[in-house]
Amino acid sequence: MSTMRAAVITAPGGPDVLHIQQRPVPALSGPNHTVRVRVVGSALNRADLIQRAGHYPAPPGVPSDIPGLEFAGEVAALAPGVTRWQIGDRVFGLVPGGAHAEYLTTHEDTLARVPDTLDLHTAGALPEACITAHDALRQARFAPGDRVLVHAVGSGVGLAAVQLVRALGGIPFGTARNAEKLTHATALGLETGFVPDTSADGHPSFADAVLAATDGRGVDIVLDLVGGRYVHEGVRSLAHRGRLVLIGLLAGRESPLDLSRVLARRLQITGTVLRARPLEERIAFTQAFAQEVVPLLADGRVRANIERSFALDEIAEAHALLGSNETTGKLALRIAD
Ligand SMILES: NC(=O)c1ccc[n+]([C@@H]2O[C@H](COP(=O)([O-])OP(=O)(O)OC[C@H]3O[C@@H](n4cnc5c(N)ncnc54)[C@H](OP(=O)(O)O)[C@@H]3O)[C@@H](O)[C@H]2O)c1
Structure with a gap:
């Protein structure tokens, strides 16, 4: 086993630049504590x-031309110093790239054990x-009732956030x-959903509807997956000491921002990325996931929301659909x- 099948970005462009190619199986050389995973699902x-x-x-x-940030699979090989895992263990986690391939390597502490209830x-x-x-809820200091x-x-x-907030005692x-x-x-x-109104000036408007649905108080936290003008409306939707x-x-x-509102309401705005974080932080968010979220996955309080499943060969079609x-x-x- 020296080569593997991988989805490869052959040039910048549309879905048609993706091809399945043979690539070397990633080596275990490098830092100790490295695990090779045979990827089954992504x-x-x-x-x-x-x-x-x-x-x-x-x-x-990180492999520059093999996409893929998440995976589940089986531990296939262990570098010296690995203590947490054995060959055949079922694991899942995040990598900064390279998961759309048959094998990947990662630090042993960036893996969580897959519950028996999940394939x-x-x-x-x-x-x-x-x-x-x-991780975003933790950064926003989420507490039950928020x-x-x-x-x-x-x-x-978005759907994962709704289930997590509900399972952790918040109101999504x-x-x-x-x-x-x-x-x-x-x-x-x-709890309540809003289709942003763009009829006035083409820009999304939803803050008035959010305030009306929360007795004029606003929400404690905004998880903003969209950016742009949503930030402006999100700030207007926040309660006193709210976090976006x-x-x-x-x-x-880009977004306009009412700074007087940020100041007077003592709001906090935080940006976040997972992919570029150093190893220590990747380990920390994985361990927090293992301790606080995996039990919710194990008993079904939080579920995967899979609309459709594609074979690796169909990756271009999947990119076009997403x-x-x-x-x-x-x-x-x-x-x-
Ligand atoms: N910072 C991080 O580390 C991190 C990690 C993971 C994901 N993300 C971000 O989180 C977001 C969601 O990712 P995902 O993979 O879950 O997305 P996804 O499943 O592909 O869904 C994205 C949805 O966003 C909505 N959308 C697209 N363009 C929009 C626009 N111009 N205005 C308003 N809504 C728009 C669309 O739904 P509707 O048309 O129904 O509104 C679309 O289906 C993305 O922005 C992604 O980059 C960030």
């Missing part, structure tokens, strides 16, 4: 599409959405441009049977 994320288009290069030391194809579609939502507004609530991250609200996605999210625990965590920029990089904005939840990728 899933797509927006970052894969942005990387494919040439706008989101992989961090140093590896389902498990492969959970880490990115769950860790993104969980009201949390989640944008793009029908996205992979959400926005989506497509009302059917709000219906889907409501079945998973969404900026997670995505689908609607753009880019259409028509999906609700995750598109899974079957790397092996």
Whole structure:
């Protein structure tokens, strides 16, 4: 076993630049504590599409042309010093790239054990959405009873956030441009959903509706997966001492901001990325996921929301579908049977 099948970005561009190629199986040389995983299940994320288009290069030391941020599989080989795992253990987690391939290597402490109740194809579609939502809630100092507004609530991250907030004792609200996605999210625990109104000036408006739905008080936390003008409205939606965590920029990089509101209400705005974090922080968010989220996955209080599953050979079709904005939840990728 010296080569493996991998999805490869052959040039910056559309889904047709993705080809399945043979690549060397990643070596175990390098730092101790490295584990090689045979990948069974994975899933797509927006970052894969942005990387494919040439706008989101992989961090140093990560395969530059093999996309894929999340995986579930079996431990296949151990470097010296690994104490946590044995060959054959079922694990899942995040890598900064290279998961859309039959094998990957990662530090042993960046892996969590897959509960017996989950198959590896389902498990492969959970880490990115769950860790993104969980880590953002932690950064926002979420506490039971908090009201949390989640944008793009029908996205992979959005649906995971709704379930997590509900399972942890909070009250999830959400926005989506497509009302059917709000219906889907409501079945998973969404309290109230809003379709942003763009009829006045073309810009999304939802803050007045959020304030009306929260007795004029506003929400404690906004998980902003969209950016752009959503930030302006998100700030208007926040209660006194509210926190907005900026997670995505689908609607753009710029927004007007009412600074008097930020100041007078003592608001906090935080930006976050998972992919570029140093190893210590990757270990920390993985361990927090293992301790606080995996038990919720094990007993089904938080579930994978897989709209459709694709074979690795069908990755170009999967990229095109995710880019259409028509999906609700995750598109899974079957790397092996
Ligand atoms: N910071 C991080 O570390 C991190 C990690 C993971 C994900 N993310 C970000 O989180 C977001 C969700 O990721 P995902 O993979 O879960 O997404 P996804 O499943 O692909 O869903 C994205 C959804 O966003 C909505 N959307 C797209 N363009 C929009 C626009 N211009 N205005 C408003 N809504 C728009 C669409 O739903 P509707 O049309 O129904 O609104 C679309 O279906 C992305 O921005 C992604 O980059 C960030």
